[in-house]
Amino acid sequence: xxxxxxxxxxxxxxxxxxxxxxxxxxxxxxxxxxxxxxxxxxxxxxxxxxxxxxxxxxxxxxxxxxxxxxxxxxxxxxxxxxxxxxxxxxxxxxxxxxxxxxxxxxxxxxxxxxxxxxxxxxxxxxxxxxxxxxxxxxxxxxxxxxxxxxxxxxxxxxxxxxxxxxxxxxxxxxxxxxxxxxxxxxxxxxxxxxxxxxxxxxxxxxxxxxxxxxxxxxxxxxxxxxxxxxxxxxxxxxxxxxxxxxxxxxxxxxxxxxxxxxxxxxxxxxxxxxxxxxxxxxxxxxxxxxxxxxxxxxxxxxxxxxxxxxxxxx
Numbered sequence: 001x002x003x004x005x006x007x008x009x010x011x012x013x014x015x016x017x018x019x020x021x022x023x024x025x026x027x028x029x030x031x032x033x034x035x036x037x038x039x040x041x042x043x044x045x046x047x048x049x050x051x052x053x054x055x056x057x058x059x060x061x062x063x064x065x066x067x068x069x070x071x072x073x074x075x076x077x078x079x080x081x082x083x084x085x086x087x088x089x090x091x092x093x094x095x096x097x098x099x100x101x102x103x104x105x106x107x108x109x110x111x112x113x114x115x116x117x118x119x120x121x122x123x124x125x126x127x128x129x130x131x132x133x134x135x136x137x138x139x140x141x142x143x144x145x146x147x148x149x150x151x152x153x154x155x156x157x158x159x160x161x162x163x164x165x166x167x168x169x170x171x172x173x174x175x176x177x178x179x180x181x182x183x184x185x186x187x188x189x190x191x192x193x194x195x196x197x198x199x200x201x202x203x204x205x206x207x208x209x210x211x212x213x214x215x216x217x218x219x220x221x222x223x224x225x226x227x228x229x230x231x232x233x234x235x236x237x238x239x240x241x242x243x244x245x246x247x248x249x250x251x252x253x254x255x256x257x258x259x260x261x262x263x264x265x266x267x268x269x270x271x272x273x274x275x276x277x278x279x280x281x282x283x284x285x286x287x288x289x290x291x292x293x294x295x296x297x298x299x300x301x302x303x304x305x306x307x308x309x310x311x312x313x314x
Contacts, residue, residue, distance in 0.1 A: 004083065005056040005268040007132035008048035009124070009153070010146060011116035011139045012062040012087075013096030014069045015041025017292055019251055021101055024108070033101070039292045040076035041098050042116070043138040043169055046254040046293035049080035050261035050283065051136075053297035056268055059083035061128050063119035069095035070115075080294065088123055090115050102251045111172070113142055120145030121152055129160045134188075134268045136260065137164070140178070141171040147178070154186040163188040165264055167256070168196055176200050184216035189267065191260055193223040194230075210238075221263060221277055223256050223284075231277045241277050244285035244311035254293020259284035261297075282307040 018033035025031055040049060044062065052058040060082050064070035066089050073095060077084050096114035100107055123145075128135070135157050140147040157164045164187050168178060176199045184190055190213070194206050203209035206222070210232065213220060220232040228243040262283030266276040283297075286306045290296035297303055307313035 002133040003057070003131040004059045004133065006048070006051050006134045006136060006264060007059045007061055007086070007128055008044045008051070008082075009061045009128070009135055009137050010044035011042045011096065011113075011143050012045050012060070012064050012073050013042045013098050013111065013114070013116060014072055015039050015098050015100050015253070015292065017100045017102060017251070017253055019102045019291065021103065024103075025101070035291070037291050038072075040073060040080075040294055041100070042096070043167065043254075043257045044136070045073065045077065046257040047136060047138060047261045047264075048082050049077060049294045050258050050287075050297040051265045052081040053294075053299055054261060054265045054283070054303060055300045056265045057083075059086055059132075061086040061124055063088040063090055063093070063115040063123065065089070065093050065095040065115050066091050067095055069097060076294075080297075086125055086128055088119065090118070093118055100253055102253055104249070104252075107253060111142065116142060117144050119143065121149035124153075129156045129162060132162050134163045134165070134264060136167075136264055138167040138257070138260070139169040140166070141168060141173070151182060151186070154183070158186060163267070165189045165191055165260070165267075167191040167260055168200065170196060171199070174199070176202075180213060181216050184213060184220075185218065188218060189263075189273075190217050190220040191223070191263070192220075193225070193256055197222055219273055221273075221280070223259055229259065229277055229281055231273060233273060239274055239277065241281050244281055244307070244313060246285055246288040246310070249288045250291050252288055253291075255284045255287045257293055258287035258297070278313075282311065282313040285311050285313075
């Protein structure tokens with residue numbers, strides 16, 4: 001028996017979210033935002049917190065500083081029911097922070113990486129690979145240590161019977177230097193959005209990108225924003241799931257991470273991939289009903305109730 005359904009492995013930071021911004025920032029000028037939230041940030045942390053809220057047994061493996069932001073990250077994870085025994089507190093490196101400027105369905109982020117950039121396989125307790133049923137990794141381009149050791153991490157997962165998922169997220173330096181031909185065969189499910197997938201594969205269109213990864217991916221679910229999500233599976237037809245659209249979006253921070261949390265929670269529970277996709281679409285939609293990536297996720301019952309009442313999810 002595994003201790004945890006899911007262990008989230010990766011970056012940790014706080015998010016300072018600015019909403020209702022009058023216009024884009026300009027050098028030498030002052031602008032106003034009418035709403036501000038300081039909350040648990042990072043794609044992997046949002047994923048972990050929401051997966052725990054959905055009822056999965058979740059732990060986090062990541063590096064933070066011995067500082068106030070680190071305290072906020074750890075206490076926020078604990079408050080969401082995430083086990084923090086595998087967190088690494090570092091005296092030398094500060095906890096990362098991201099300023100998120102939200103504009104309707106899009107956002108502009110500015111991140112100080114801090115401790116997250118220094119964690120590598122050497123820092124990860126071997127127990128992580130023994131006690132996880134599933135390991136989810138996100139934002140590898142923000143974590144040079146994890147990115148360097150990614151193949152070894154995935155091989156350890158496979159050797160220990162651990163299923164895996166990866167959402168690369170955006171590459172801040174826009175080099176997109178990940179060998180997907182090597183990585184994808186080791187993954188249970190690959191979880192990019194359509195823009196990231198096109199850059200990662202050097203493709204002009206989504207269709208071209210799909211054909212490039214198809215020979216290597218065991219399964220992939222591609223997040224397509226307001227259009228929904230596209231599921232690819234070996235030996236089966238592609239499956240498009242329409243989005244559940246919110247007519248009164250608060251913000252879209254963490255919507256993709258919330259999709260991931262819904263999808264992987266059901267995957268770890270043994271659901272088929274098409275059901276995981278449906279559930280992920282619902283949790284991504286529920287995310288947009290509150291500010292920040294985790295606010296809308298109190299418990300599974302409330303999330304599913306919002307899904308039914310606001311979006312007609314069944």
